[in-house]
Amino acid sequence: MSTKENLGAGGVTLLDVAREAGVHVSTVSRALDPAHHSRVKEVTRQHIEAVADRLGYRPDMVARGLKSGRTATIGVIVADLGNTFITPVIHALTAAVESAGMMPMIAETEDDHDRFANILDHMLSRRVDAMIVMSARSADRQVLESAGRILPIVVAGRPLDGTTLPEVVVDEYAGGRLIAEHFAESGHSLVAQLRGPLDVANFPRRDAGFTAACHEHGLEQVLVPETATLPVIAEGRRIMEALISTTNNRPTAIFAHNDLMALGALSRLREEGIRVPDDLSLAGYNDLPMVGHISPSLTTVNYPGKDVGRLAGEMILRLLGGEQVESCTLKPELVVRESTRATH
Amino acid sequence: MSTKENLGAGGVTLLDVAREAGVHVSTVSRALDPAHHSRVKEVTRQHIEAVADRLGYRPDMVARGLKSGRTATIGVIVADLGNTFITPVIHALTAAVESAGMMPMIAETEDDHDRFANILDHMLSRRVDAMIVMSARSADRQVLESAGRILPIVVAGRPLDGTTLPEVVVDEYAGGRLIAEHFAESGHSLVAQLRGPLDVANFPRRDAGFTAACHEHGLEQVLVPETATLPVIAEGRRIMEALISTTNNRPTAIFAHNDLMALGALSRLREEGIRVPDDLSLAGYNDLPMVGHISPSLTTVNYPGKDVGRLAGEMILRLLGGEQVESCTLKPELVVRESTRATH
DNA sequence: CTGTTAGCGCTTTCAA
DNA sequence: TTGAAAGCGCTAACAG
Secondary structure (H helix, E strand, O other): OOOOOOOOOOOOOHHHHHHHHOOOHHHHHHHHOHHHHHHOOHHHHHHHHHHHHHHOOOOOHHHHHHHHOOOOEEEEEEOOOOOOOHHHHHHHHHHHHHOOOOEEEEEEOOOOHHHHHHHHHHHHHOOOOEEEEOOOOHHHHHHHHHHHOOOOEEEEOOOOOOOOOOEEEEOHHHHHHHHHHHHHHOOOOEEEEEOOOOOOOHHHHHHHHHHHHHHHOOOEEEOOOOOOOOOOHHHHHHHHHHHHHHOOOOOOEEEEOOHHHHHHHHHHHHHHOOOOOOOOEEEOOEOOOOOOOOOOOOEEEEOOHHHHHHHHHHHHHHHHOOOOOOOEEEOOEEEOOOOOOOOO | OOOOOOOOOOOOOHHHHHHHHOOOHHHHHHHHOHHHHHHOOHHHHHHHHHHHHHHOOOOOHHHHHHHHOOOOEEEEEEOOOOOOOHHHHHHHHHHHHHOOOOEEEEEEOOOOHHHHHHHHHHHHHOOOOEEEEOOOOHHHHHHHHHHHOOOOEEEEOOOOOOOOOOEEEEOHHHHHHHHHHHHHHOOOOEEEEEOOOOOOOHHHHHHHHHHHHHHHOOOEEEOOOOOOOOOOHHHHHHHHHHHHHHOOOOOOEEEEOOHHHHHHHHHHHHHHOOOOOOOOEEEOOEOOOOOOOOOOOOEEEEOOHHHHHHHHHHHHHHHHOOOOOOOEEEOOEEEOOOOOOOOO
């Protein structure tokens, strides 16, 4: 046990182990570092390991970080933990970076630019080795890219228009198209969107894809001028309300820009006595774990979160290894369930 | 710019600022540290701050952590980010510790003991100043308490039987009672539980409270021997299935140990053509943000996540300030919605 | 194969 | 009020 008692990591230092084992601290350092295993005699190594074990030695990553410049920590910034499409992303990226001995450090912006900037700053201060950012809004680009000149950053899940940073994203335009095509095939002719915040690139892209496919298939759109300030249940309700109260020619199918907004819309529709799908078809986006289990189960677009997470994690690892990487775009898939149906 | 280029924090060190400002690094350190503001002449301080700003100085918390023993980081361990009752807890505790300049570092065990032990180890290695643990299963107690001898730990959300660590929890026994009483008042006489994992203390307590109140009110329980391995949708389905297939006298009201399990049960019941609440009443637990919006909206027990998070954060801060703290237990509230109704 | 040495960037005595 | 100096625990040359 060393003299000072401000030690969070367990109190036992390399020096303690060295003394107890009767060798020099650098020998202990080498013996305990898998990368330098080989540079120390087998029997000393075993002896050192035994001593370290007995003393309960735990490496101090803070000290290691100061010396080596690496903290084995990946900063992960998300917008809203309540939006559960990120859960599989986090699981997969954790698994990916964990295999390299790294650990994600998750923080949440609550979709606020100031909080975003703050978190970025904190993470840089804490010297995370790299970052995976899933919370980017267009206003965040400047500060994010300047951080990108300091350490490797991968933008995941939420695309960022005009960024030079590598991205792992899903083809949102294609996703929007899928919904419109599904509506067209089901015989709808008047449709509408409940749009998410336009400064989160996913949503204008879904809008663009949906709108393009509507044109191609001769669907007419009722435009709801309002867009959600956040992609959440309450905002879905609010935009749905706006649609109900202002329109006299009611669409027969609605595309809510994500599942949470669809949930909000659904509950507002129930209050109004409008039945889904009998009176109105409704589709969401993301395929949250629960939306296949509710009534009516939700037609939606699958979000390949596992792949996004795995690829983002692998990309970070490659970046840290000095390799070049290229952005990649995954394909979404339509999931048809009960909330949409053909017109008669 | 210093010579070495392994600097993650922005590249500018205290020394750089000192040189540029024409003072000694210790003066810069004092000038930039709010706690030592006073010990440096006002005009030098302003000058130093200006230089630091111009150079884009960012403190290196790794170096600071090594020297001072504090990293301004609170480890937060959760079981499952997909279970959104934790979202408000995280928001509130973030707000609480943020006011003291600290940042939570969130990690997820996925309800696995080995992962739990690993994360604990990592966090100790990284010298977090304290930890808030919301993922404890009974098997985790040993290792958790031994960590508790190294740094302050608060157990939150999930109680831990027999622990000596301070807790911020909700009265789960009372919560279980609330549901049974509600069933009794609604005229039910044969009821059942879909129980969560018994090594997570919330669930046996809910069971005990529910069972006690059943006895008091003369309710008979159909016992489902199986318990969920995890408190998730799929397990809710599975236990519901077990109840459906083995029982010939069917209960008229069911208490699922949390909302996710209730969702699973609900979807299984729909397949079976059993209507909720017409044929069967169903209650959940936690009041997840979405369960008031689905159909039928779920009767459940409110989980005061905001308070749990705030209190846990404040408790950690007090512990770090050397104060004594006492465990506290919050009261849950019943939320009656559409999924339960009176028998005729 | 092992020991010596020199710091990483910062805080914090102790002197001046 | 400021400077000098020591050192937190560890890694990584370089010697031997």
